[in-house]
Amino acid sequence: MTTPLLEATATIPTGRRRPLARRAALLGLSLLAAFAIVGPLLLADPSAQDLSRFLEAPSASEPLGRDDYGRSVLARLAHATRLSLALSALCVATALLLGTVAGILSAWFGGWIDAVLRAVSEAFVAVPALLVVLLVSALASGGSLWALYLGLALAQWVEYFRVVRARSGLVLGSPAVEAAGLLELGPAHVVRRHLWPDLRPLLGTLAALGMVTSILAMSTLGFVKVGLQPPRAELGLMITESFPFYDVAPWMSLAPIAVLFLLTVCFLALRDSKERS
């Protein structure tokens, strides 16, 4: 796992805006998302095999050829992209929600709530993320995806918690919020008018990085064959499975590699532009 917190806060903004990169990234992501949403509806069953046609080269009807079981690489790629995007988004959303709520609570109430939450987060930091994912995915048998989801989300929430807690502490201590307290404007007002505008850009950056982390982590788990069962199509699994055929059937490896790279680069570009704007 990587640490979005550090990456997000590491760079000193150079002040250079890059709308072009942002637009290109958004375009790339929407194309991939469209592929992931529409592809599975239109294309063949990703696990339908045609064993007599294994390793068929790309053609007009199968633009990306067939894999070692004669399955359509394009159809598998569409499903794999959908899985990567959907599951990563879910993980990031969960981690973000959990981390943000815990962070605000911690900063707001302080005292023993803060102490408990901080102790928990400190423990999570020292518990290897790998261990969390391994154990949780061993806990769920039968390759159900919730283990993968839970493992990835649990491994990530601490980053959000720490950023939000630190940031909220500053905001809540500011004169504006103190004034709001004096005016008895209520917590909803403080969250909406003070905390949220301040946290939003930071969380956006963290979320973009979190997507990259989740996508990479998932493909890596696919590579070590943890948490996924055949015939599920997953980018990392597809790359691994196609590796032995890299010289006889390069289309099998290149397609998932290209999609994986595109996904991560687009999210990274999005992060950069967000951060610099």
Added chain:
Amino acid sequence: MTPRGAAYAGVLARRAAQGVGVAGLVSVLCFLIVHRLPGDAAYRIAAGRYGYDLVDEEAAASVRAELGLDRPAWQQLGDWVLDLVQLDLGRSLVTSRPVAEEVGYYLVGTLQLAAVALVLAFVLGAGMGVAAARRPGGLVDRLATGWVASVRAVPPFLLGLMLVVVFSAQLGLLPAVGHGDAASLVLPALTLGPGLSGLVARITRDAVVEVRASEYVQFAHTKGLAERWVVLRHVVRNAAVVLVPYLGVQAVILIEGVVVVESLFAWQGLGHALVHAVFWRDVPVLQATALVLALLIVVVNTAVDVLVLWLDPRPRRLEATR
């Protein structure tokens, strides 16, 4: 006690407390989760011991009796904790060898790989960062930015596969797998190093740019010291204050990240031990491996805290991030 001594003591005390807490949490957690895992542990252990062809009900029953797996869970956990207090990690359920010996062996493998990769990442990243910082926005800077983004976007296993294809399969220069000799360390280190070098490069660059712009470096310039000396003395030392915490984090990522590389290159390390222990339900090995990993993370963080304090002894609020 001097204020500085007090600061060191504070760091050490805080980290020691964290270490003890995490050790307890991790080992109890591992134990509980493994007990809740689906499947009969006796069968798993028997399969790990004898190979799957030979596992049957009798073999599982004899394993269960030998290891006392039918005792209540709290008793088994209690025994483990009692042994741990006496610094005895027990024996592996599968191989019957002392756990300390086994985990120690894997730990050495992990540390070897992590150290070489870290050095590689540092040399590569810091070099690139300093070069890029010389002219922000220049060609080198943009190339470095491209590098940072690419290595962040490529998962290590993919980089490893590509390296294997090029250096081992096509060129035949380096062994694809192996453990022990120096040549077999090259590809795994090259797989891990560049991935980390991106972040190092980026942080170094930003830190150097900032420090360079600051007054005392300008002052050093006016004093007429040779520029190289300026870079070395002030820039590097002050940039290091920023860089060291990140290096610590990198080391932590590395320790966890090696599992993939271990699998790809048949390198014997902690990740390998962890995966096997979960697979075989080898509770003592799992607990010990997790314990070692967690403590390693605490140790790295402690070292970072101490180092930062030494590099920059100005008083600060300690609890900011890590």
Added chain:
Amino acid sequence: MRSPLPLPTAVAVVAALLTLSACGSGSRDGAAAEDTLRIAGPFEVHSLEPAADGEVFTRLQVSETLVTSDIEGELAPGLATEWSSSADGTEWSFELVEDATFHDGSALTPDAVVEAVERAAAVEASPLAEVPIEQIEADGSSVTFRLSRPDLTLPAVLTHYSTAVLAPAAYDADGHVTEVIGTGPYEVTELELPASISTTASPEWRGEQPAVAKVSFQAVGRPESRALMAVSDQADVVFGLEPAGREQVEGADGVRMESSLQPRTILMKVNADHPILGDERVRRALSLALDRESMADAVLREEELAATQLLPPSLTAWHPDLEPLTQDQDTARDLLREAGWSEGSGGVLERDGKPLALTLITYPDRPELPALATAIQAALAQVGVRLEVEVTNSSEIPAGQADGTLELALIAKHFALVSDPLVDIAAVFAPEGNDWGVMNWHDDRVTRAIDALLAGGSESAAAKNRETIVRTAHEELPLIPVAWYRMNAAVSDRVEGFVMDPLETTWRLTDLQWAS
């Protein structure tokens, strides 16, 4: 501002580091490559106990068993030169070879043999634990086994690696093996569990010194890595290649594929008491749905490995002339309809509103199993059966058998763990079921035939009994054969005289020569 860049320095340092490490080992490799046979295989060695990971030491010819098997699978002298049983088959005597010496210089004594064999018999997982042994005695230059019931399979069981004889000094006070001190032509020089073993020709060896003096074994988990080692001359003998790797080897220079049909069948173990699978028609329909030839071609890259019956033709005695198992999806659909299954939603058949859904479990230890499982999944979907494939630990199969939850399991069953297939066949078709055999299925004809075979008798009667067993299983399908299994190895052209032992009792390293 211009100044010398640290970048070139950095690059130089890295380059120097890499060159240094590459050179350092390059020379080492060069030295090793000349006289060391480098073997790579998939299985890790986690323990020195003969009953656990002992096979690697018998294969590397470090340790030996009393009886061994020759290349045809017939019994051959090992540490025992000859053996005989009393007329009633309850007392077996094994005459030990003369002047055999352990690698530590101590002599092989009957007492040492008794000690080692008794240890094996005490481990439930060893086939020897099944033999009704009352007592084992050292007796002059021989070892005598007293049994409580006659058992003709004892010499075959003693070919199993768990019964390998180690020196008394190999064990510590608790009975754990601390060092593998055997009697074979090679002795262990370096051991790094779990991945590497080095051996060298032992001066204590009673026979001729082997032509290959040094051997190194390395366990490499990923099959694609093993294939790379074979094609890029990083190993001389590589076991366990996947089809893709085999193709790579066949296309490469300086290395060739060697193979032999193993007495192993990839089959679906069926819970014959299951509400769906208890119906013989359903089992036959599942069998008819499979296009075994395409599966064998696509997954194993060899059409001939499609199983036409339970046991492969290499076990001639157990391969009678039977109507081959073929694909016929129409008949399969008819059979399912007969059994009460009709069209349901989503292409899955239904009965009483319940879908025809089954779970197949398999394990990743042999890479072709998950691959075949996905092929079976696709084939069954075509006749309206929904199959969930669960790739898990192999031990879930005996566990599922014990608690009755198992439905289908795809396994690779070895039928000659000891040299005589009868021992495994008897276990596989045991009326009470077997973890790696039938589940909730028995047939009196089969049970009688096995009992008769175990009791001995004339060859013509034995042939008839064997056919009864195989034919009954063929018709009722308590085990649905899918494919036979070919053992393969990539062998470098540096090596001559490599012979693939189908039983894999040893890798026959002593027969190897360096190519001139």
